[in-house]
Each structure stands twice: as structure tokens, then as C-alpha cells.
Amino acid sequence: MPPLLRCHRCQRYGHHQNNCKATYPICGICSKRHDTAICLTKYKADEPTTAKCPQCRQSHHSWNKRCTERLKREYARRNQTPSNSNAAGSQINKPAQQQPGPRIADINCHDANTLSIQITLLNTTLTIHNIYRPPASVLDANLLFAAAETQDTIISGDFNAHHPFLKSPSLTNSTGDHLHSLLEEFPGVKLLNNVDIPTHIAGGRLDLTFVSQNLRHGSTWDLHPILTSDYYGTVSSFRLEKLPDPPPPPRRWNPDFANWELFEQHMTTWAERYSVGPPEDSDNILLSLNNQLNEAAASSMPKKKSFVERS
Known part of the structure; x- marks a missing residue:
């Protein structure tokens, strides 16, 4: 899949600078009304510059790969245009096809395995991502957390993460650091687990459930009373908007x-x-x-x- 098209003149997505119709340029570094080259010259001369993204208003430049606006657009594009990779690693774009059932395009989380579905209720569309990160693999959940800030989402699975915020008995690993930083960067996503309760017989909190802020209110998380192996099964419950009673059938007789x-x-x-x-x-x-x-x-x-x- 080709990279997102971003105008280097106005910094907006969706068109090239040669086709830009903006009245004035926007700096990709400080967001002010001047060419980005002005701040780049200051930066190369070791003069102070102020980083402010014109897209998400955070303290970074417009081409930062972790920009929340960029991540949201990447997520939306991946679900609209599925793509396959051939053996050489190049991308082969295929036209979007309507798939039967609730499956949607799985999100690339680097080496972690993902399975994604979407459930449509009366007034709620619920997206569920199931994750498995093998112990030796790398997780990149930026796209998932960015999407969870804008739509009702559940992200759950075996992350094999260790970090003090999880009260892990093991040393902190890179996945634990990654998830900790994502929770700080995306405040609209919350950890549902009770971190006082381990999910593994060795005491680790490896099975985690993250939810959008909208789903956090009224939700519960606990261990399953029966399902267990070296991992303990977990159960998450959510209070969604009550569906109305179905309409009565039409009268058959007059x-x-x-x-x-x-x-x-x-x-x-x-x-x-x-x-x-x-x-x-x-x-x-x-x-x-x-x-x-x-x-x-x-x-x-x-x-x-x-x-x-x-x-």
C-alpha cells in the first residue's frame, strides 16, 4: 500500500502540493503561515523552533509517523482497501470486496497476530480486535489505539507484556513499555483489567483488555470461574444501549x-x-x-x- 498522500504546502492529506488550492502555506514544523523551509533553515542553523503539528496540534512535526491524525487515516484506509503482499514484499492492491459475516480487514501490528470483527447493533457499531503477540515478536498497536479513540473498540488478547503499571512479577519488556506509552498518548483508551489479579499461573498479567472510553462506564472484567490452563480465562462484560423491543407482527385478521x-x-x-x-x-x-x-x-x-x- 502506498504511503498517505500529504500536501507539503498546506500539510493536509489527500492531494499533492502541485494541486494545492490553499490561500497560504502552512509550516509543517510550527503550524504558522509560512513555508516549512523557513523553520527547516532555523533548525539547521541550531536556532530555536517550536514543534506543533498542524493536523493534531501536538508537539511534533507534520510528518511524524506517530501523529494521531495520521494513524487514524491509516486505520481507515486499511479497512477500506484491503491489500495482499507477495513473496518479494511488494504491495498488491485489490478492490474492496464485501465479505460475508462480521470480519473486517485485520490491522498490521508488526509481528503480532490480529483477528478483527465488527458487530453492528441498532445505534452502535462495535469493533473487536483479538491480539496474540508471540514472546519473541514485536508489537506496534498505534493504529489500534488511534482507532479506539474515535469509535467503540475492544482490543483484547495475549500481549505477553511486562511492566510495573501491570504489577508484573517479571522485568519490564519492550511491549510493556509500548503499551504504557500508548495509554499516555491516547487517553481515550482505557485498560479494563484489574491489575491486582494475575492472568497466568506464574503471576503475570499477560491477557489484557483495552476499551474505548465510551465502553468503560458500566463494564466489568474478571476471571472465568471454570476455563483455565496455564492461563486463566477472562470475561469482559459491557453495558451497551438497550435495544428496543421488536415491533409487534402485523395483524393477520381484520x-x-x-x-x-x-x-x-x-x-x-x-x-x-x-x-x-x-x-x-x-x-x-x-x-x-x-x-x-x-x-x-x-x-x-x-x-x-x-x-x-x-x-
């Missing part, structure tokens, strides 16, 4: 033109002949009553127009 005398006759005959069973047989009683109501309606009132057309 009671405005019913022959109620005939309807009553059918129901009376059934009631006189029906033998009520024991209380534990209530399901069969309700089923029999429902069937008789439909039979009585069929003989005493016409169907609604929509049902006539269907049949």
Missing part, C-alpha cells in the same frame, strides 16, 4: 368485519371439549389455545389485505 357470534361459537365448543392438563403442561395449554384462536379467526373474519396479497 376484526372490523368479524362475525363475532361465529367466533364465540368456535371458542365455546373448544373450551367445553378441552381437558386441562397438570400445571407443568402449561406450554401445551397455551399452544392449544393459540391454535384454536387462529382457527376461530379463520372461520369468522377476513384476512387483512397485506396477508391476502402474500398468500
Whole structure:
């Protein structure tokens, strides 16, 4: 996949500087209204310059690879245009195809394995990323955390991370440092684990769950009461917006033109002949009553127009 196209004149994404229509240039170093070359000259002359990204307003230049705005755009682009790599490592872009089921494009986290799905509820789209980082591999979760700040996201899995903020019994490793810095850089993403509870028999907190701030309220995390091996199973619960009750089915019969005398006759005959069973047989009683109501309606009132057309 080719790199993001960013204009070197106005610093915005999506067009080349030769096609820039901005009224004035924006410095990619300090965000002021002048060419970036002015601050670059100062930097080369060891003169003081102030770093301020024109995209995310943080203290770095516009081409910084960890810019949150850049990471968000990278994430969105990867999900819109899936790509495959050939054996030589070059990128082969394929047109986006609608895949069956909730799978979406997995996010490249360097050496870590990812599996991503998206669940759409009534007013909520929930993105879930499952991570496994083998102990000797490198994790880069910048894209995941950047996306989790803008949409409801769950990032969960075996990170094999060690760090004091996790109360790990082992020495800090690079993955622990990486996750710690991401939580500081992306305050809209929270760790759901109770770090007082280990997830491994050796005492480590290797299985972690990170969630968007919107999902943190009302959520719970705990160990599974049964599932265990050398790792303890974990359970995360989330309180999402309650879905409304499904609408009632359309009325099959038209009671405005019913022959109620005939309807009553059918129901009376059934009631006189029906033998009520024991209380534990209530399901069969309700089923029999429902069937008789439909039979009585069929003989005493016409169907609604929509049902006539269907049949």
C-alpha cells in the first residue's frame, strides 16, 4: 500500500502540493503561515523552533509517523482497501470486496497476530480486535489505539507484556513499555483489567483488555470461574444501549368485519371439549389455545389485505 498522500504546502492529506488550492502555506514544523523551509533553515542553523503539528496540534512535526491524525487515516484506509503482499514484499492492491459475516480487514501490528470483527447493533457499531503477540515478536498497536479513540473498540488478547503499571512479577519488556506509552498518548483508551489479579499461573498479567472510553462506564472484567490452563480465562462484560423491543407482527385478521357470534361459537365448543392438563403442561395449554384462536379467526373474519396479497 502506498504511503498517505500529504500536501507539503498546506500539510493536509489527500492531494499533492502541485494541486494545492490553499490561500497560504502552512509550516509543517510550527503550524504558522509560512513555508516549512523557513523553520527547516532555523533548525539547521541550531536556532530555536517550536514543534506543533498542524493536523493534531501536538508537539511534533507534520510528518511524524506517530501523529494521531495520521494513524487514524491509516486505520481507515486499511479497512477500506484491503491489500495482499507477495513473496518479494511488494504491495498488491485489490478492490474492496464485501465479505460475508462480521470480519473486517485485520490491522498490521508488526509481528503480532490480529483477528478483527465488527458487530453492528441498532445505534452502535462495535469493533473487536483479538491480539496474540508471540514472546519473541514485536508489537506496534498505534493504529489500534488511534482507532479506539474515535469509535467503540475492544482490543483484547495475549500481549505477553511486562511492566510495573501491570504489577508484573517479571522485568519490564519492550511491549510493556509500548503499551504504557500508548495509554499516555491516547487517553481515550482505557485498560479494563484489574491489575491486582494475575492472568497466568506464574503471576503475570499477560491477557489484557483495552476499551474505548465510551465502553468503560458500566463494564466489568474478571476471571472465568471454570476455563483455565496455564492461563486463566477472562470475561469482559459491557453495558451497551438497550435495544428496543421488536415491533409487534402485523395483524393477520381484520376484526372490523368479524362475525363475532361465529367466533364465540368456535371458542365455546373448544373450551367445553378441552381437558386441562397438570400445571407443568402449561406450554401445551397455551399452544392449544393459540391454535384454536387462529382457527376461530379463520372461520369468522377476513384476512387483512397485506396477508391476502402474500398468500
